[in-house]
Amino acid sequence: MMKMTKRFIDTVAVSLAVMTFVLGAGSVANAQGVGALRQLDGRASASLKAQVTVVADSVARAGLPVAPLVDKTLEGISKGADANRIMVAVRGVANDLGIARRALGPSSDTELAAAVAALRAGSTPADLTQLRKDLPGRQLVVPLSVLASLIVDGAPAPSAMVAVVANARQRNDSDLLAYGRIVSHDIAGGVAPLTAITTMHATPNALNTFKPASIGGKTAPLPVPIPKLKP
Amino acid sequence: MADEMDDTQGLDATEQRFVARLRAPMVVDADAFDARVMAAVRREPAFGRSGRRGARRMVAVLSVGAVALAAVVAFIMIGRVDSTVHEQHPVKMVRAAVSTVRFTLIASGASQVAVAGSFNGWNAAATPLRRIDKNTWAADIPLGAGRYVYQFVIDGHRWVPDPQAPRDAGDDFGATNSVVTVAGSGSA
Numbered sequence: 001m002m003k004m005t006k007r008f009i010d011t012v013a014v015s016l017a018v019m020t021f022v023l024g025a026g027s028v029a030n031a032q033g034v035g036a037l038r039q040l041d042g043r044a045s046a047s048l049k050a051q052v053t054v055v056a057d058s059v060a061r062a063g064l065p066v067a068p069l070v071d072k073t074l075e076g077i078s079k080g081a082d083a084n085r086i087m088v089a090v091r092g093v094a095n096d097l098g099i100a101r102r103a104l105g106p107s108s109d110t111e112l113a114a115a116v117a118a119l120r121a122g123s124t125p126a127d128l129t130q131l132r133k134d135l136p137g138r139q140l141v142v143p144l145s146v147l148a149s150l151i152v153d154g155a156p157a158p159s160a161m162v163a164v165v166a167n168a169r170q171r172n173d174s175d176l177l178a179y180g181r182i183v184s185h186d187i188a189g190g191v192a193p194l195t196a197i198t199t200m201h202a203t204p205n206a207l208n209t210f211k212p213a214s215i216g217g218k219t220a221p222l223p224v225p226i227p228k229l230k231p
Numbered sequence: 232m233a234d235e236m237d238d239t240q241g242l243d244a245t246e247q248r249f250v251a252r253l254r255a256p257m258v259v260d261a262d263a264f265d266a267r268v269m270a271a272v273r274r275e276p277a278f279g280r281s282g283r284r285g286a287r288r289m290v291a292v293l294s295v296g297a298v299a300l301a302a303v304v305a306f307i308m309i310g311r312v313d314s315t316v317h318e319q320h321p322v323k324m325v326r327a328a329v330s331t332v333r334f335t336l337i338a339s340g341a342s343q344v345a346v347a348g349s350f351n352g353w354n355a356a357a358t359p360l361r362r363i364d365k366n367t368w369a370a371d372i373p374l375g376a377g378r379y380v381y382q383f384v385i386d387g388h389r390w391v392p393d394p395q396a397p398r399d400a401g402d403d404f405g406a407t408n409s410v411v412t413v414a415g416s417g418s419a
Contacts, residue, residue, distance in 0.1 A: 039352055071349050072403065078353040079390060081404045089403035110377040117378060117410075120400040145378040145412040149397040173414035180412075184397050 036070045044073060048083045055087075055094050064097045065109040068116065096120065103128035104140070114144035121148040122157050134165045142173040146180035153184055154193035163197040328376060330413050334383075335369045336360065336393065341385045344368040348381025348408070355384040376415030380408035 037056060040049045052073050056066045072093045076086035093116060100115035101107065103125035107115070115128050131140060131147070143164050150160040167179050186196040242250065334346050344360040350372065351357040360368035360383075380399045382390045392398060393409035402408045 043352075071353070074353040075349070075402065076404055078347055078355055079402075079404045079406065085404065092403065114378045114412075117380075117399060122400075139376075139415055141376065141378055142412055142414055145410065148400070149410060152398050152400055177412055177414055180397065 036067045039070050040073060043077055045083065048073070048077075048086065051083070051087050052090055055090055059094050059097060062098060062101070064094075064101055065112060067109065068093050068097060068113055099125050100128060104132050105129075107132075108139065108141075110141045111139065111144065114141045114148070118144045118148040118151070121151040123147060123151065123161070124157070127157065127161050130161065131165065135168050138168070139173075142176050143168045146176055149180050150183060150193070150197055153187045153196075155183075155197045156194060159194055159197060328415060329373045330376075331371050331373050332411055332413065333369055333371050334360065334381075334393070334411075335363075335367060335395070336383045336385075336391075337366050338368060338383070338385050338391075339366040341366075341368070343386055345384045345387075346370060346372070346381055347384050347390075349379045350374055350381070355387065374411070374413045376413050378410060378412045380410055382406070382408055 037049070037053055040052065044052065052069060056069050059069060060066055069090050072089050073086055076089055081089075096116040096119050097112055099119060100112050104111060104115055118128065119125070127147075128144075131143060135143060146167075147160055147164045150163065151157050155163070163183075164176075167176055171179065183193075183196045186199075187193050191199075336344055338344055344362075345355050346358050346360060347353045347355040358370055358372060360370040363369045380402070382392055384390055390406060392407050396409035396411060399408040399410050
Protein backbone atom coordinates (compact mmCIF):
# COMPACT_ATOMS: atom_id res chain seq x y z
CA MET A 1 0.00 0.00 0.00
CA MET A 2 2.90 2.31 0.88
CA LYS A 3 4.59 1.54 -2.42
CA MET A 4 1.39 2.30 -4.26
CA THR A 5 1.01 5.65 -2.51
CA LYS A 6 4.65 6.53 -3.26
CA ARG A 7 4.19 5.68 -6.92
CA PHE A 8 1.06 7.79 -7.04
CA ILE A 9 2.87 10.76 -5.47
CA ASP A 10 5.79 10.33 -7.88
CA THR A 11 3.49 10.31 -10.85
CA VAL A 12 1.61 13.39 -9.68
CA ALA A 13 4.96 15.15 -9.13
CA VAL A 14 6.01 14.30 -12.68
CA SER A 15 2.68 15.60 -13.93
CA LEU A 16 3.18 18.85 -12.05
CA ALA A 17 6.67 19.16 -13.53
CA VAL A 18 5.18 18.66 -16.99
CA MET A 19 2.62 21.36 -16.18
CA THR A 20 5.36 23.75 -15.07
CA PHE A 21 7.35 23.04 -18.23
CA VAL A 22 4.33 23.60 -20.44
CA LEU A 23 3.56 26.87 -18.64
CA GLY A 24 7.17 27.95 -18.92
CA ALA A 25 7.22 27.20 -22.59
CA GLY A 26 4.00 29.17 -22.88
CA SER A 27 5.64 32.33 -21.60
CA VAL A 28 8.26 32.20 -24.33
CA ALA A 29 5.65 31.37 -26.92
CA ASN A 30 3.73 34.43 -25.81
CA ALA A 31 6.33 36.88 -27.09
CA GLN A 32 6.68 35.11 -30.42
CA GLY A 33 9.73 33.69 -28.71
CA VAL A 34 9.38 30.28 -30.21
CA GLY A 35 9.27 31.69 -33.72
CA ALA A 36 12.22 33.94 -33.04
CA LEU A 37 14.26 31.17 -31.43
CA ARG A 38 13.54 28.96 -34.40
CA GLN A 39 15.83 31.23 -36.42
CA LEU A 40 18.71 29.72 -34.47
CA ASP A 41 18.01 26.26 -35.89
CA GLY A 42 20.82 25.22 -38.16
CA ARG A 43 22.94 28.24 -37.27
CA ALA A 44 23.56 27.98 -33.52
CA SER A 45 24.93 24.92 -31.77
CA ALA A 46 22.53 23.05 -29.51
CA SER A 47 24.44 24.27 -26.48
CA LEU A 48 24.33 27.92 -27.54
CA LYS A 49 20.67 27.68 -28.43
CA ALA A 50 19.91 26.19 -25.02
CA GLN A 51 21.73 29.03 -23.27
CA VAL A 52 19.97 31.67 -25.34
CA THR A 53 16.63 29.98 -24.67
CA VAL A 54 17.16 30.25 -20.92
CA VAL A 55 17.79 34.00 -21.18
CA ALA A 56 14.93 34.37 -23.69
CA ASP A 57 12.57 32.64 -21.29
CA SER A 58 13.26 35.11 -18.50
CA VAL A 59 13.02 38.01 -20.96
CA ALA A 60 9.67 36.74 -22.26
CA ARG A 61 8.38 36.32 -18.71
CA ALA A 62 9.13 40.00 -18.15
CA GLY A 63 7.01 40.85 -21.20
CA LEU A 64 10.05 41.88 -23.23
CA PRO A 65 10.74 40.96 -26.85
CA VAL A 66 12.92 37.95 -27.54
CA ALA A 67 13.84 38.94 -31.10
CA PRO A 68 16.72 41.28 -30.10
CA LEU A 69 18.40 38.39 -28.26
CA VAL A 70 18.09 36.12 -31.27
CA ASP A 71 19.33 38.94 -33.46
CA LYS A 72 22.39 39.47 -31.29
CA THR A 73 23.08 35.74 -31.31
CA LEU A 74 22.89 35.55 -35.09
CA GLU A 75 25.11 38.61 -35.39
CA GLY A 76 27.72 37.00 -33.19
CA ILE A 77 27.58 33.73 -35.10
CA SER A 78 27.93 35.49 -38.46
CA LYS A 79 30.87 37.50 -37.21
CA GLY A 80 32.62 34.41 -35.90
CA ALA A 81 32.39 35.18 -32.19
CA ASP A 82 32.67 32.30 -29.75
CA ALA A 83 29.70 31.14 -27.67
CA ASN A 84 30.93 32.75 -24.45
CA ARG A 85 31.28 36.14 -26.07
CA ILE A 86 27.89 35.80 -27.71
CA MET A 87 26.25 34.96 -24.40
CA VAL A 88 27.84 37.99 -22.73
CA ALA A 89 26.39 40.14 -25.50
CA VAL A 90 22.98 38.45 -25.30
CA ARG A 91 22.78 38.93 -21.54
CA GLY A 92 23.78 42.55 -22.01
CA VAL A 93 20.93 43.09 -24.47
CA ALA A 94 18.50 41.37 -22.09
CA ASN A 95 19.60 43.62 -19.26
CA ASP A 96 19.33 46.75 -21.39
CA LEU A 97 15.86 45.77 -22.59
CA GLY A 98 14.73 45.62 -18.97
CA ILE A 99 16.26 49.02 -18.22
CA ALA A 100 14.67 50.50 -21.34
CA ARG A 101 11.23 49.14 -20.46
CA ARG A 102 11.41 50.49 -16.92
CA ALA A 103 12.52 53.88 -18.22
CA LEU A 104 10.02 54.18 -21.08
CA GLY A 105 7.05 52.42 -19.56
CA PRO A 106 4.63 50.87 -22.04
CA SER A 107 6.44 50.69 -25.34
CA SER A 108 6.56 48.85 -28.64
CA ASP A 109 9.25 46.32 -29.44
CA THR A 110 10.83 48.66 -32.00
CA GLU A 111 10.93 51.46 -29.42
CA LEU A 112 12.67 49.16 -26.96
CA ALA A 113 15.27 48.20 -29.54
CA ALA A 114 15.93 51.87 -30.30
CA ALA A 115 16.04 52.67 -26.58
CA VAL A 116 18.67 49.97 -26.07
CA ALA A 117 20.73 51.63 -28.79
CA ALA A 118 20.38 55.01 -27.07
CA LEU A 119 21.43 53.54 -23.73
CA ARG A 120 24.46 51.92 -25.32
CA ALA A 121 25.37 55.19 -26.97
CA GLY A 122 25.42 56.94 -23.61
CA SER A 123 21.90 58.07 -22.75
CA THR A 124 20.71 57.47 -19.24
CA PRO A 125 17.45 55.78 -18.23
CA ALA A 126 16.34 59.18 -16.94
CA ASP A 127 16.85 60.58 -20.45
CA LEU A 128 14.54 57.93 -21.87
CA THR A 129 11.89 58.65 -19.27
CA GLN A 130 12.15 62.36 -19.99
CA LEU A 131 11.89 61.77 -23.74
CA ARG A 132 8.67 59.82 -23.25
CA LYS A 133 7.34 62.61 -21.07
CA ASP A 134 8.36 65.37 -23.48
CA LEU A 135 6.94 63.63 -26.56
CA PRO A 136 3.70 62.12 -25.28
CA GLY A 137 1.80 59.81 -27.60
CA ARG A 138 4.58 59.71 -30.16
CA GLN A 139 6.42 56.64 -31.33
CA LEU A 140 9.96 57.18 -30.11
CA VAL A 141 11.82 54.95 -32.56
CA VAL A 142 13.10 57.83 -34.67
CA PRO A 143 13.79 60.28 -31.82
CA LEU A 144 15.68 57.58 -29.94
CA SER A 145 17.60 56.54 -33.03
CA VAL A 146 18.60 60.13 -33.83
CA LEU A 147 19.54 60.67 -30.19
CA ALA A 148 21.79 57.59 -30.27
CA SER A 149 23.45 58.72 -33.50
CA LEU A 150 24.12 62.22 -32.22
CA ILE A 151 25.76 60.88 -29.09
CA VAL A 152 27.81 58.34 -31.04
CA ASP A 153 28.93 61.18 -33.28
CA GLY A 154 30.27 62.97 -30.21
CA ALA A 155 27.50 65.25 -29.01
CA PRO A 156 27.15 65.47 -25.23
CA ALA A 157 24.09 63.46 -24.19
CA PRO A 158 22.27 66.34 -22.41
CA SER A 159 22.68 68.64 -25.42
CA ALA A 160 21.66 65.87 -27.80
CA MET A 161 18.50 65.39 -25.74
CA VAL A 162 17.65 69.08 -25.99
CA ALA A 163 18.21 69.06 -29.73
CA VAL A 164 16.19 65.91 -30.35
CA VAL A 165 13.22 67.03 -28.26
CA ALA A 166 13.18 70.48 -29.81
CA ASN A 167 13.35 69.09 -33.33
CA ALA A 168 10.89 66.28 -32.67
CA ARG A 169 8.33 68.80 -31.49
CA GLN A 170 8.62 70.70 -34.76
CA ARG A 171 9.21 67.94 -37.28
CA ASN A 172 7.75 64.64 -38.33
CA ASP A 173 9.88 61.50 -38.28
CA SER A 174 11.17 61.92 -41.83
CA ASP A 175 12.33 65.47 -41.16
CA LEU A 176 13.82 64.47 -37.85
CA LEU A 177 15.83 61.80 -39.63
CA ALA A 178 16.94 64.40 -42.16
CA TYR A 179 18.05 66.62 -39.29
CA GLY A 180 20.12 63.73 -37.89
CA ARG A 181 21.73 63.13 -41.28
CA ILE A 182 22.60 66.78 -41.68
CA VAL A 183 24.20 66.93 -38.26
CA SER A 184 26.21 63.78 -38.97
CA HIS A 185 27.29 65.26 -42.28
CA ASP A 186 28.40 68.45 -40.57
CA ILE A 187 30.31 66.57 -37.91
CA ALA A 188 32.00 64.43 -40.53
CA GLY A 189 32.89 67.68 -42.29
CA GLY A 190 34.69 68.99 -39.24
CA VAL A 191 32.07 70.91 -37.31
CA ALA A 192 32.23 70.35 -33.57
CA PRO A 193 29.41 68.02 -32.50
CA LEU A 194 27.95 70.46 -29.98
CA THR A 195 27.94 73.13 -32.61
CA ALA A 196 26.54 70.89 -35.30
CA ILE A 197 23.48 69.81 -33.32
CA THR A 198 22.44 73.38 -32.66
CA THR A 199 23.26 75.18 -35.87
CA MET A 200 22.77 72.76 -38.75
CA HIS A 201 24.98 74.51 -41.24
CA ALA A 202 23.93 72.29 -44.08
CA THR A 203 20.40 73.66 -44.29
CA PRO A 204 19.65 77.27 -45.09
CA ASN A 205 17.65 79.05 -42.40
CA ALA A 206 17.90 76.05 -40.12
CA LEU A 207 19.27 78.28 -37.41
CA ASN A 208 16.15 80.41 -37.52
CA THR A 209 13.81 77.50 -37.01
CA PHE A 210 15.76 75.84 -34.24
CA LYS A 211 14.55 76.67 -30.78
CA PRO A 212 16.31 75.36 -27.70
CA ALA A 213 14.06 73.24 -25.54
CA SER A 214 13.80 73.04 -21.83
CA ILE A 215 14.00 69.51 -20.46
CA GLY A 216 12.85 68.73 -16.98
CA GLY A 217 13.04 72.39 -16.04
CA LYS A 218 16.71 72.56 -17.03
CA THR A 219 17.98 74.06 -20.21
CA ALA A 220 20.98 72.26 -21.59
CA PRO A 221 23.92 74.52 -22.45
CA LEU A 222 23.92 75.55 -26.08
CA PRO A 223 26.84 77.04 -27.92
CA VAL A 224 26.82 80.47 -29.45
CA PRO A 225 25.85 80.08 -33.12
CA ILE A 226 28.78 80.39 -35.44
CA PRO A 227 28.75 81.67 -39.01
CA LYS A 228 27.69 79.28 -41.73
CA LEU A 229 30.50 77.20 -43.15
CA LYS A 230 31.33 77.51 -46.81
CA PRO A 231 30.86 74.25 -48.71
CA MET B 232 -51.65 -22.49 9.39
CA ALA B 233 -55.38 -22.27 9.03
CA ASP B 234 -54.87 -19.05 7.22
CA GLU B 235 -52.44 -20.80 4.96
CA MET B 236 -54.88 -23.50 4.17
CA ASP B 237 -57.39 -20.85 3.47
CA ASP B 238 -54.93 -19.07 1.19
CA THR B 239 -54.54 -22.10 -1.04
CA GLN B 240 -58.13 -22.96 -1.32
CA GLY B 241 -58.67 -21.22 -4.62
CA LEU B 242 -55.53 -22.70 -6.24
CA ASP B 243 -55.30 -25.67 -8.50
CA ALA B 244 -53.26 -28.74 -7.59
CA THR B 245 -50.02 -27.62 -9.24
CA GLU B 246 -50.11 -24.25 -7.55
CA GLN B 247 -50.81 -25.85 -4.22
CA ARG B 248 -47.71 -28.05 -4.68
CA PHE B 249 -45.52 -25.01 -5.29
CA VAL B 250 -46.88 -23.25 -2.23
CA ALA B 251 -46.37 -26.32 -0.07
CA ARG B 252 -42.78 -26.62 -1.31
CA LEU B 253 -42.03 -23.00 -0.56
CA ARG B 254 -43.55 -23.22 2.88
CA ALA B 255 -41.60 -26.32 3.83
CA PRO B 256 -38.98 -25.60 6.53
CA MET B 257 -35.49 -25.09 5.06
CA VAL B 258 -32.59 -26.88 6.63
CA VAL B 259 -29.38 -24.80 6.58
CA ASP B 260 -26.02 -26.37 7.25
CA ALA B 261 -24.11 -23.38 8.68
CA ASP B 262 -20.66 -24.98 8.32
CA ALA B 263 -21.26 -25.96 4.73
CA PHE B 264 -22.58 -22.47 3.98
CA ASP B 265 -19.43 -20.85 5.42
CA ALA B 266 -17.26 -23.22 3.42
CA ARG B 267 -19.09 -22.39 0.21
CA VAL B 268 -18.78 -18.65 0.84
CA MET B 269 -15.06 -18.85 1.63
CA ALA B 270 -14.42 -21.01 -1.42
CA ALA B 271 -16.14 -18.43 -3.57
CA VAL B 272 -14.04 -15.65 -1.99
CA ARG B 273 -10.83 -17.59 -2.64
CA ARG B 274 -11.78 -18.03 -6.25
CA GLU B 275 -11.84 -14.21 -6.65
CA PRO B 276 -8.44 -12.46 -7.36
CA ALA B 277 -6.60 -11.40 -4.22
CA PHE B 278 -7.54 -7.90 -2.99
CA GLY B 279 -3.96 -6.61 -3.13
CA ARG B 280 -3.46 -7.51 -6.73
CA SER B 281 -6.74 -6.10 -7.90
CA GLY B 282 -6.22 -3.04 -5.67
CA ARG B 283 -2.81 -2.34 -7.17
CA ARG B 284 -4.19 -2.76 -10.64
CA GLY B 285 -6.96 -0.33 -9.82
CA ALA B 286 -4.54 2.14 -8.26
CA ARG B 287 -2.27 1.91 -11.28
CA ARG B 288 -5.24 2.58 -13.50
CA MET B 289 -6.20 5.52 -11.26
CA VAL B 290 -2.63 6.90 -11.38
CA ALA B 291 -2.59 6.63 -15.15
CA VAL B 292 -5.92 8.41 -15.41
CA LEU B 293 -4.79 11.12 -13.00
CA SER B 294 -1.51 11.58 -14.88
CA VAL B 295 -3.27 12.00 -18.18
CA GLY B 296 -5.68 14.34 -16.45
CA ALA B 297 -2.84 16.41 -14.96
CA VAL B 298 -1.11 16.73 -18.32
CA ALA B 299 -4.38 17.66 -19.99
CA LEU B 300 -5.02 20.20 -17.23
CA ALA B 301 -1.50 21.58 -17.72
CA ALA B 302 -2.14 21.98 -21.42
CA VAL B 303 -5.46 23.73 -20.81
CA VAL B 304 -3.97 26.04 -18.16
CA ALA B 305 -0.98 26.79 -20.40
CA PHE B 306 -3.31 27.58 -23.28
CA ILE B 307 -5.29 29.94 -21.05
CA MET B 308 -2.10 31.50 -19.66
CA ILE B 309 -0.65 32.05 -23.12
CA GLY B 310 -3.79 33.82 -24.17
CA ARG B 311 -3.81 35.90 -21.00
CA VAL B 312 -0.16 36.96 -21.19
CA ASP B 313 -0.47 37.57 -24.90
CA SER B 314 -3.30 39.98 -24.33
CA THR B 315 -1.21 41.66 -21.61
CA VAL B 316 1.57 42.24 -24.09
CA HIS B 317 -0.86 43.80 -26.52
CA GLU B 318 -2.07 46.11 -23.78
CA GLN B 319 1.48 47.34 -23.33
CA HIS B 320 1.30 49.27 -26.59
CA PRO B 321 -1.05 52.13 -25.89
CA VAL B 322 1.07 54.65 -27.73
CA LYS B 323 0.34 55.32 -31.36
CA MET B 324 1.53 52.39 -33.42
CA VAL B 325 3.57 52.93 -36.50
CA ARG B 326 1.67 51.79 -39.56
CA ALA B 327 3.16 48.71 -41.12
CA ALA B 328 4.34 50.81 -44.04
CA VAL B 329 7.29 49.43 -45.94
CA SER B 330 9.94 51.63 -47.49
CA THR B 331 12.49 50.53 -50.01
CA VAL B 332 15.96 51.42 -48.84
CA ARG B 333 18.89 51.47 -51.24
CA PHE B 334 22.18 50.23 -49.83
CA THR B 335 25.24 51.23 -51.84
CA LEU B 336 28.93 50.62 -51.40
CA ILE B 337 31.92 51.61 -53.43
CA ALA B 338 34.30 48.68 -53.19
CA SER B 339 37.05 48.57 -55.74
CA GLY B 340 38.44 45.15 -56.45
CA ALA B 341 35.54 43.29 -54.80
CA SER B 342 34.20 40.26 -56.58
CA GLN B 343 31.04 40.11 -54.50
CA VAL B 344 29.36 42.28 -51.89
CA ALA B 345 26.46 41.48 -49.62
CA VAL B 346 24.71 43.24 -46.78
CA ALA B 347 23.98 41.48 -43.50
CA GLY B 348 22.04 42.98 -40.66
CA SER B 349 19.17 42.83 -38.27
CA PHE B 350 16.74 42.81 -41.21
CA ASN B 351 17.96 39.52 -42.66
CA GLY B 352 19.11 37.56 -39.63
CA TRP B 353 22.70 38.66 -40.18
CA ASN B 354 22.90 36.23 -43.05
CA ALA B 355 25.87 37.21 -45.19
CA ALA B 356 24.55 35.18 -48.11
CA ALA B 357 20.93 36.29 -48.05
CA THR B 358 21.17 39.73 -49.62
CA PRO B 359 23.84 40.14 -52.28
CA LEU B 360 24.40 43.57 -53.83
CA ARG B 361 24.52 43.87 -57.58
CA ARG B 362 27.29 45.69 -59.35
CA ILE B 363 25.90 48.85 -60.93
CA ASP B 364 29.22 50.10 -62.29
CA LYS B 365 32.87 49.15 -62.06
CA ASN B 366 33.22 49.71 -58.30
CA THR B 367 29.72 50.49 -57.10
CA TRP B 368 27.42 47.91 -55.63
CA ALA B 369 23.77 48.36 -54.66
CA ALA B 370 20.72 46.55 -53.35
CA ASP B 371 17.18 47.75 -52.76
CA ILE B 372 15.64 46.24 -49.64
CA PRO B 373 12.07 46.75 -48.44
CA LEU B 374 12.04 47.57 -44.73
CA GLY B 375 9.24 48.33 -42.30
CA ALA B 376 9.44 51.19 -39.85
CA GLY B 377 12.17 50.73 -37.29
CA ARG B 378 15.85 50.95 -36.57
CA TYR B 379 18.19 48.45 -38.18
CA VAL B 380 21.91 47.82 -37.88
CA TYR B 381 24.03 46.24 -40.60
CA GLN B 382 27.40 45.85 -42.24
CA PHE B 383 28.55 45.07 -45.73
CA VAL B 384 30.36 41.81 -46.33
CA ILE B 385 32.96 41.94 -49.08
CA ASP B 386 33.96 38.69 -50.79
CA GLY B 387 32.23 36.67 -48.12
CA HIS B 388 34.56 37.40 -45.26
CA ARG B 389 35.43 41.09 -44.92
CA TRP B 390 32.92 42.97 -42.76
CA VAL B 391 32.87 46.74 -43.22
CA PRO B 392 30.50 49.45 -42.00
CA ASP B 393 28.67 51.71 -44.41
CA PRO B 394 30.77 54.87 -44.68
CA GLN B 395 27.71 56.87 -45.67
CA ALA B 396 25.46 55.87 -42.79
CA PRO B 397 25.26 56.78 -39.11
CA ARG B 398 27.28 54.54 -36.83
CA ASP B 399 25.93 52.49 -33.96
CA ALA B 400 27.67 52.15 -30.64
CA GLY B 401 29.92 49.07 -30.38
CA ASP B 402 28.49 45.80 -31.65
CA ASP B 403 29.80 43.71 -28.68
CA PHE B 404 32.11 41.86 -31.05
CA GLY B 405 34.78 44.46 -31.58
CA ALA B 406 33.34 46.22 -34.61
CA THR B 407 30.94 49.04 -35.40
CA ASN B 408 27.66 48.60 -37.20
CA SER B 409 25.94 51.11 -39.43
CA VAL B 410 22.40 52.24 -38.77
CA VAL B 411 19.41 52.76 -41.02
CA THR B 412 16.21 54.09 -39.50
CA VAL B 413 12.94 53.89 -41.40
CA ALA B 414 10.32 56.41 -40.39
CA GLY B 415 6.78 55.32 -39.72
CA SER B 416 3.84 57.64 -39.45
CA GLY B 417 5.24 59.69 -36.58
CA SER B 418 4.12 63.27 -36.65
CA ALA B 419 5.43 66.52 -35.34
